[in-house]
Amino acid sequence: xxxxKTSCKREKLREIREFISEVLKDIGFSxxxxxxxxxxxxxxxxxxxxxxxxxxxxxxxxxxxEDNKQGVVTFDIVDYGIGFNYNxxxxxxxxxxxxxxxxGGLGIMLVKNIMDSVEFSQExxxxxxxxxxxxxxxx
Amino acid sequence: xxxxxxxxxxxxxxxxxxxxVDASSSIHxxxxxxxxxxxxxxxxxNLTGLEYISSAGLGVFMSYLxxxxxxxxxxxxxxxxxxxQEVFQILGLDQLLNxxxxxxxxxxxxxxxxx
Numbered sequence: 379x380x381x382x383k384t385s386c387k388r389e390k391l392r393e394i395r396e397f398i399s400e401v402l403k404d405i406g407f408s409x410x411x412x413x414x415x416x417x418x419x420x421x422x423x424x425x426x427x428x429x430x431x432x433x434x435x436x437x438x439x440x441x442x443x444e445d446n447k448q449g450v451v452t453f454d455i456v457d458y459g460i461g462f463n464y465n466x467x468x469x470x471x472x473x474x475x476x477x478x479x480x481x482g483g484l485g486i487m488l489v490k491n492i493m494d495s496v497e498f499s500q501e502x503x504x505x506x507x508x509x510x511x512x513x514x515x516x517x
Numbered sequence: 518x519x520x521x522x523x524x525x526x527x528x529x530x531x532x533x534x535x536x537x538v539d540a541s542s543s544i545h546x547x548x549x550x551x552x553x554x555x556x557x558x559x560x561x562x563n564l565t566g567l568e569y570i571s572s573a574g575l576g577v578f579m580s581y582l583x584x585x586x587x588x589x590x591x592x593x594x595x596x597x598x599x600x601x602q603e604v605f606q607i608l609g610l611d612q613l614l615n616x617x618x619x620x621x622x623x624x625x626x627x628x629x630x631x632x
Contacts, residue, residue, distance in 0.1 A: 388541035392518075395539075395569070413569075413600045414607075420571050424540035472579075472608065479583050481547070481576035484608060488572050491607050 380404075380443040386431035386457070394423050394441065398453075405445045407513055415451075415511050418492040421485035422455050422507050430459035430505065453509040461505040464498040518542070520566065521549045529627055530557040535566025538574030547577045554581055558590050561623040565596035570604055582613055591615075595623035 382397040384390045398419050402412040423439060431437040440456040469490075470483040490496055495510040519542035520535040530553050538546050553560050578594075585592050593615045597605070605611040617623050 388539075391539050391541050392537065410600060410603075414603070417569075417571055417604060420539060424571065424573065428540060472610075472613075475576075475579055476582045476613065479580045481543075481573070481580045484572035484575055484579070487608055488604075 382441045384439050384441075385435045386427045386433060386437040386439055386459070387435045388424070388427060388433060390427070390439075391420055391424055394439075395420055397441065398443070401443045402451075405451060405513075406515065411513060414492045418489045418509060418511075419453055419455070421489050422509065425462065425485055426455065426457045426459065426505075426507070430457055430462060432459070434459075447515075449512055449515045451511050451513060453507075453511075455507040455509070457505050458503050459505065461500040462498050462507070464496075519545050521545055523549060523553060525557065528557075529559045529561060529624070531561050531563055533563040533566065535564075535568075537569040538567065538577075539569065539571045540573040543571075543573035543577055546574055547580075550577060550581055554584060554588075554590060554592075558588075559627050560590065560592045561620070561627060562592065562594040563596050563620065563623075564594060564598075564601060567597065567601050570601055575605065575608070575610055578614060579610065591627050593617060593623040593626045595620055 380401045384393060395416050398416045399412060402415060426439060427433060437459055442454040444452045467486060469487060475483055493509045494512050497508045499506050518536045519538055522533045524531050532549055532553050534546060595617045602611065615626060617626060
């Protein structure tokens with residue numbers, strides 16, 4: 379289990395990506411495969427930092443990465459802000475984003491495309507986003 | 518870290534965007550693109566030095582597509598690394614932008630369009 383704890387500041391996204399990159403390298407991801415997975419984790423963390431925690435630097439974000447050694451890596455991203463209601467999430471339409479000149483709304487779409495599973499859960503004041511990704515284990 | 522430079526030669530504005538564009542740095546891309554679009558009708562965006570882009574950066578490009586169309590602005594993006602281009606491809610955004618490989622080809626498209 380690899381873990382990383384940081385504060386809810388946008389500027390921390392770079393450190394988060396570096397942490398995920400190191401872990402994926404250890405696990406044996408190719409650079410290309412890792413790039414998209416890093417992106418997915420970055421997207422979730424950016425959403426949690428900006429929307430759930432309003433960039434409040436006193437709030438923290440925890441990331442746990444587990445490699446099950448059978449080709450599945452799990453990321454648990456934990457925060458204590460306003461939980462994201464994934465059940466109410468409606469995938470935006472690209473044309474609508476263009477027409478309304480919106481800048482947001484693409485992040486979760488990317489995450490869903492990249493990861494094999496995306497789940498959000500809440501327990502008391504703790505929110506957990508669990509992402510899973512299958513990968514090719516190097517012999 | 519994001520690096521943005523711009524230069525204008527013979528009526529064509531070249532925006533060079535390098536480094537990493539994420540939710541923290543996309544505001545700089547937004548400002549630079551907004552400025553370029555308000556001053557120029559022909560823009561090439563050089564992404565040769567771009568190592569990373571997240572949805573915040575994709576969103577910046579998306580948010581100006583309507584303006585580009587409405588104001589008949591020619592904007593061509595070129596020089597993306599494969600890993601960056603793949604991010605545009607995941608959601609099909611590569612189909613909405615004019616993307617090419619090299620600077621020469623970007624200039625060719627810009628000039629061709631002005632005929």
